[in-house]
Amino acid sequence: MTEEELKAIIVAELKKVAPESDPSGLGADEDLREALDIDSFSFLRVLVGVSEHTGVDIPEADYGKVTTLAAMIGYLAVRQG
Amino acid sequence: MAEFRMPSLGADMESGKLVEWLVAPGTSVKRGDVVALVETQKGLFEIEVFEDGVLGEPLVAAGQTVAVGTVLALIHAVGAAPIESAPAEEVGARTEQPVAPAPVAVPRPAAGPVTRVAASPSARRLAAELGVDLATVQGSGPHGVIGREDVERVAHPPAAAAAGAEPTTGHAPPESASSAMRRAIAAAVSRSNREIPxxxxxxxxxxxxxxxxxxxxxxxxxxxxxxxxxxxxxxxxxxxxxxxxxxxxxxxxxxxxxxxxxxxxxxxxxxxxxxxxxxxxxxxxxxxxxxxxxxxxxxxxxxxxxxxxxxxxxxxxxxxxxxxxxxxxxxxxxxxxxxxxxxxxxxxxxxxxxxxxxxxxxxxxxxxxxxxxxxxxxxxxxxxxxxxxxxxxxxxx
The missing domain is CATH 3.30.559.10 (Chloramphenicol acetyltransferase-like domain)
Structure with a gap:
């Protein structure tokens, strides 16, 4: 998947938990949870969706490595099969 | 025979709107079955029955708002005459609410802090942001306390309302869901603070x-x-x-x-x-x-x-x-x-x-x-x- 495709998947999952927001307008380095006011439950849902759409496993220990759009895209890009 | 009443869904609830009957009269129901949708200030809720039996004719039609405790329908024992209308005087009767007593009369809040103009903190903040002098604002709260809406009214008089973020019509809009939610929370926490040490x-x-x-x-x-x-x-x-x-x-x-x-x-x-x-x-x-x-x-x-x-x-x-x-x-x-x-x-x-x-x-x-x-x-x-x-x-x- 290209970075654009990965971004589209992430944005779609963010939109599910924060329907009133516009995640595509987020800065690449903004903290996702802070910017969209997402709690740990909703963030887990986002990661579940992203993981299942990309086939990339995100171990719990790596949750801290996917806190921004840029970081998450980068994380997925190097791990996708 | 049992009565299915408008439940109290919290310390703050006085009435509810029956939005929809989900079960037809004459249907057998069991304790815990969801039979109706009710709307309160806190949103839409599925309401269950607490007895087994056969649901009688609705005594309150969809769309009506009634007080907590109002009989919405009768639930007949299985085998009894399934559908009969209730005596008229039972409609609208209130009962004691075992779990959540209605709030006691709200004592008037003491006049605001020792300042010349009584205004809520958020109204003060908003007034400062918008450059509105509180002395020029007519408060609509208890004892004339100034709220956010009062400040907004001065900052954006109706003629200039188009400047606001929301499209506005000439007359006051109906209360939004979020302000109804705010009022429900306000009632519950006020009661808590008043009654609970x-x-x-x-x-x-x-x-x-x-x-x-x-x-x-x-x-x-x-x-x-x-x-x-x-x-x-x-x-x-x-x-x-x-x-x-x-x-x-x-x-x-x-x-x-x-x-x-x-x-x-x-x-x-x-x-x-x-x-x-x-x-x-x-x-x-x-x-x-x-x-x-x-x-x-x-x-x-x-x-x-x-x-x-x-x-x-x-x-x-x-x-x-x-x-x-x-x-x-x-x-x-x-x-x-x-x-x-x-x-x-x-x-x-x-x-x-x-x-x-x-x-x-x-x-x-x-x-x-x-x-x-x-x-x-x-x-x-x-x-x-x-x-x-x-x-x-x-x-x-």
């Missing part, structure tokens, strides 16, 4: 052992089956309440009614603002997986607007977890007629002295807000101490 206790808990245990459990699981730390906190709360049951119950008729079942009201912040604290039932009997599933289901439905009426009334204690927002310590407002609220703050690394050594541990501050009419600080302290102890043995949860 709170006491507050806090303790710092070393969560490192519990989190390490949970991380090793989650490491073996696919992401969809992982458990969040808050699930451990909920389960540990239920365990501690087993040891200190006096905090699990309701204060009614000037005495404490301890409840056997532990139904934890879990505060859920809603995206559009406001919150609800629906009950997760029998938390002490659920496995961690079962509790994670129950919590996920409850959060989804709370945010999707499809809670059951019983979920709003059956909580025996409330847990609020504000750790996600970076808060260290929660000083809770008890939801009447409950007698306790347990608060959890953020999990963070802190210096921790143990056995003469200083180390770093992941810690959290747990707080208890409790009703001093029902319990004393000694007992509250025992609860927090037990909670701590339970969390040191996560494998037993």
């Amino acid at each position: 709170h006491y507050y206790l806090a303790t710092e808990i070393n969560l490192s052992p519990a989190l390490q245990w949970l991380e090793s459990l989650n490491a073996r699981r696919p992401i969809r089956e992982r458990i969040l730390p808050v699930v451990l906190l909920l389960k540990a709360t239920a365990r501690a309440l087993r040891s200190v049951p006096e905090l699990n119950g309701h204060w009614l008729d000037d005495r404490l009614h301890v409840r056997q079942a532990i139904h934890i009201g879990f505060a859920v912040a809603l995206r559009q603002g406001g919150l609800v604290a629906p009950a997760i039932h029998d938390v002490d009997t659920l496995s961690l997986d079962g509790l994670m599933a129950a919590m996920a289901d409850l959060i989804e439905r709370a945010r999707g607007g499809r809670l059951r009426g019983s979920e709003l009334t059956e909580a025996t204690v409330t847990v609020t977890n504000l750790g996600d927002r970076g808060v260290t310590t929660v000083f809770g407002v008890i939801y009447p007629p409950q007698v306790a609220l347990v608060g959890f703050g953020r999990i963070s690394e802190r210096p921790w002295a143990e056995g003469g050594l200083l180390g770093v541990r992941r810690c959290l501050t747990a707080t208890l807000a409790a009703d001093h009419r029902a319990t004393d600080g000694h007992l509250g302290g025992r609860f927090l101490d037990t909670l701590d102890r339970v969390l040191q043995q996560p494998e037993a949860l």
Whole structure:
């Protein structure tokens, strides 16, 4: 998947938990949870969706490595099969 | 024959709108069946019946707003004449509400702080932002206290309303869902603050052992089956309440009614603002997986607007977890007629002295807000101490 495709998947999952927001307008380095006011439950849902759409496993220990759009895209890009 | 009444879905509810009947008259119903949708200030709720029988003709039509306690339909014993209309005088009758008595008359708030102009803090802030002189604003609150709307009216008089963010028509718009929610919360917390003499206790808990245990459990699981730390906190709360049951119950008729079942009201912040604290039932009997599933289901439905009426009334204690927002310590407002609220703050690394050594541990501050009419600080302290102890043995949860 290209970075654009990965971004589209992430944005779609963010939109599910924060329907009133516009995640595509987020800065690449903004903290996702802070910017969209997402709690740990909703963030887990986002990661579940992203993981299942990309086939990339995100171990719990790596949750801290996917806190921004840029970081998450980068994380997925190097791990996708 | 039984009466199916407009339930009270909280200390703050006086009336509800019957939005839709979901079951036709003449249908057999069982205790717990959802038969109608009711709208309150807190949103839309599925309402269940509490008896087995056959649902009679509706006595209140869809679309009508009626007082709490109003008979909505009769439920006939199976085998009895299935459908007969109720005596007219029963319609609209009110009964005592066993779980949530109607709020007492609201005493007028004392005149504002010692300033020349009485205005709410948020109205003051808004006035400062918009450059409005409060002396020029006519307050519409009790005793002429100035609220946000009053400031907005001066800042954006109707002719200039188009400048506002929302498209505006010439006349006042109907109350929005979020301001209705705000009023519902206001009524509940005002009653709490007026009636409940709170006491507050806090303790710092070393969560490192519990989190390490949970991380090793989650490491073996696919992401969809992982458990969040808050699930451990909920389960540990239920365990501690087993040891200190006096905090699990309701204060009614000037005495404490301890409840056997532990139904934890879990505060859920809603995206559009406001919150609800629906009950997760029998938390002490659920496995961690079962509790994670129950919590996920409850959060989804709370945010999707499809809670059951019983979920709003059956909580025996409330847990609020504000750790996600970076808060260290929660000083809770008890939801009447409950007698306790347990608060959890953020999990963070802190210096921790143990056995003469200083180390770093992941810690959290747990707080208890409790009703001093029902319990004393000694007992509250025992609860927090037990909670701590339970969390040191996560494998037993």
